[in-house]
Amino acid sequence: MKAQRHEDTKFICLKYYVVSLCFCVFAFILPAFSNPLSAKGKTAVVYQIRINSEINTTSHIYLVNGLKEANAMRADAVLLHLNTYGGALASADSMRSAILYNPIPVHVFIDNNAASAGALIAVACRKIYMREGASIGAATVVNGGSGQAMPDKYQSYMRSIIRATAEAHGKKPLIAGNDTVYKWIRDPKIAEAMVDERIYIPNVIDSGKVLSLTAGEAVKMGFCDGIAESLDEVITQHLGYKNYRSIEYKPTLLDNLKGFLTNPALQAVLIMIIVAGIYFELQTPGVGFPTFAAVGAAVLYFTPLYMDGLVQNWEIIVFLIGVVCVFLEIFVFPGFGVSGTLGVVCISAGLIFALLNNDYFSFKAVRIPDVSRALLTVLSGLVLSFPLIFWISTRIGKKGVFRKVALTADLEDSTSVDPEERKLVGKTATAVTVLRPSGIIMINGEIYDAISMRGFVEAGSSVKVVKFENMQLYVN
Numbered sequence: 001m002k003a004q005r006h007e008d009t010k011f012i013c014l015k016y017y018v019v020s021l022c023f024c025v026f027a028f029i030l031p032a033f034s035n036p037l038s039a040k041g042k043t044a045v046v047y048q049i050r051i052n053s054e055i056n057t058t059s060h061i062y063l064v065n066g067l068k069e070a071n072a073m074r075a076d077a078v079l080l081h082l083n084t085y086g087g088a089l090a091s092a093d094s095m096r097s098a099i100l101y102n103p104i105p106v107h108v109f110i111d112n113n114a115a116s117a118g119a120l121i122a123v124a125c126r127k128i129y130m131r132e133g134a135s136i137g138a139a140t141v142v143n144g145g146s147g148q149a150m151p152d153k154y155q156s157y158m159r160s161i162i163r164a165t166a167e168a169h170g171k172k173p174l175i176a177g178n179d180t181v182y183k184w185i186r187d188p189k190i191a192e193a194m195v196d197e198r199i200y201i202p203n204v205i206d207s208g209k210v211l212s213l214t215a216g217e218a219v220k221m222g223f224c225d226g227i228a229e230s231l232d233e234v235i236t237q238h239l240g241y242k243n244y245r246s247i248e249y250k251p252t253l254l255d256n257l258k259g260f261l262t263n264p265a266l267q268a269v270l271i272m273i274i275v276a277g278i279y280f281e282l283q284t285p286g287v288g289f290p291t292f293a294a295v296g297a298a299v300l301y302f303t304p305l306y307m308d309g310l311v312q313n314w315e316i317i318v319f320l321i322g323v324v325c326v327f328l329e330i331f332v333f334p335g336f337g338v339s340g341t342l343g344v345v346c347i348s349a350g351l352i353f354a355l356l357n358n359d360y361f362s363f364k365a366v367r368i369p370d371v372s373r374a375l376l377t378v379l380s381g382l383v384l385s386f387p388l389i390f391w392i393s394t395r396i397g398k399k400g401v402f403r404k405v406a407l408t409a410d411l412e413d414s415t416s417v418d419p420e421e422r423k424l425v426g427k428t429a430t431a432v433t434v435l436r437p438s439g440i441i442m443i444n445g446e447i448y449d450a451i452s453m454r455g456f457v458e459a460g461s462s463v464k465v466v467k468f469e470n471m472q473l474y475v476n
Contacts, residue, residue: 042243043243043245044076044241044244044245045076045247046075046077046079046241047066047070047075047078047104047246047247048078048079048081048246049063049081049248050249051063051082051084051121052083052084052111054088055086055095055117056087056088056091057088057259057260057262057263058258059087060095061255061258061259061262063080063095064098069249071102071104073247074104077106077107077239078106078107079234079235079239080099080106080107082108082110082114082122083111084114084118085116086117087116089117089154095121096123096165099124099125100124100168106124106126107126107127107128107129108125108128109130109131109228109234110129110130111131111134113134114136115137115212116138116139116140116142117139119139119162119194120139120161120165123165123166123186124165127239128223129225129234130226131215131227131229132227133214134214135214135215136218136223136224137194137211137212137213138210138211139162140158140195140196141154141157155196158195159192162194165191166184166187167184167188169185171183172185185222187223191223193205193210194211195210197210199211225238257304258307261300261303261304264373264376267301267355268377268384269381270301271377271378271380271381271385272381274297274301275389276293276294276385276389276392277290277291277293277294277295280389282326301354312358316350318349319347319354322343322345322346322348322349323343326344326347327343348378353374355370355373355374355377356370357370421448421468421473422468424443424465425466425467426464426465426466427464427465428462428463428464428465429462429463429464430442430460430461430462430463431461431462431463431475432459434456434457434459435451435475436452437453437454437455437456437457438450438451441463441475448473450473450474451475452475452476453466453474453475457475
């Protein structure tokens with residue numbers, strides 16, 4: 001019996017030994033094989049995106065295209081090489097969203113400056129590294145022209161964005177004695193102090209000043225993960241990729257062109273040209289320069305958005321339906337009724353929807369700020385088109401930039417014979433055809449060309465000749 005017990009004991013010990021050995025294999029050896037970077041000879045891929053200019057639609061295109069390439073090649077990390085004094089809040093907001101929700105972690109190396117919109121972009125990155133002497137902060141929203149601080153409603157929006165961006169990184173647990181406390185990885189209060197001068201943080205910032213941090217201060221406050229003097233130092237010393245391959249995004253001419261054409265200010269100008277072109281084409285017979293100007297502006301407006309996947313076919317169709325409805329209102333259903341109203345609505349809707357990142361008729365992914373920016377861009381173009389139309393109208397004739405393409409000769413002064421039509425002023429006539437506003441009238445059985453000064457006139461209506469000018473009868 002003792003021998004049997006001894007054998008059983010040996011068997012149990014052997015069993016525990018085997019189990020322990022298997023645990024060691026799974027705990028230490030297996031993770032080494034599951035981690036591709038730990039395998040001998042494995043080279044990490046670090047994708048670099050350089051942004052060293054003003055934050056605008058062009059830099060947004062650089063970032064989006066770079067992230068797309070990095071994700072396609074399954075890079076191990078993305079490193080943003082940033083040096084900017086700021087720029088457009090709309091572009092910065094889109095860029096920070098792209099960084100936060102990118103499946104591959106995005107880190108940033110601040111090479112001297114990350115101010116204003118650049119600070120928002122940096123806060124969105126997983127890790128922040130700074131060169132000695134660099135700075136981050138001063139994210140107050142200012143007017144692009146005068147440099148003056150914008151009203152508080154703009155500051156409030158910026159405060160909420162940068163605070164939410166900092167909060168998105170979450171908290172980390174810390175052991176304090178026998179308790180576990182949670183601390184923000186990136187303190188939202190410090191981020192908000194970069195926008196709002198009213199925030200007071202003891203030993204950090206006094207009230208009445210907007211917060212900006214040097215590299216050393218940012219490290220001390222946990223807003224910077226390390227100081228480095230080069231991209232290589234960031235990759236090897238801080239990210240831990242001793243053996244790596246660096247790939248940098250190379251912007252193309254098409255990227256720069258798309259960035260230029262998708263600038264909100266230029267888009268508003270293109271909308272002005274579209275509206276003014278349609279208006280002047282309706283005032284002149286045939287197809288001329290206004291049509292080509294409107295078509296060209298529409299192509300420049302929709303093409304870059306279509307290439308980026310923002311514009312879908314149905315949005316262009318809605319815009320074209322609106323143009324057709326306006327033409328029908330002028331030439332088929334005179335006045336300004338259902339067709340004209342529908343045309344204006346469809347044109348505006350087509351232009352607005354083209355700026356939104358919707359999936360066909362689903363707008364779940366569209367954010368309220370995107371809708372606001374689209375409405376502001378389109379409405380700005382529509383409103384400003386009226387002064388443009390008025391300005392061009394006053395410049396056609398003897399004065400102005402259009403004098404070389406306009407007929408300015410006074411035909412009344414070119415002949416000494418008093419035209420017979422001048423004697424018709426004051427007489428009553430009958431509209432033989434529809435006046436839109438030009439057409440044919442009849443006076444005492446004689447046919448004459450005439451232009452209506454009150455717009456559309458139905459055929460058969462009675463009109464009165466009010467003046468004769470430039471060899472043309474005008475009726476009312």
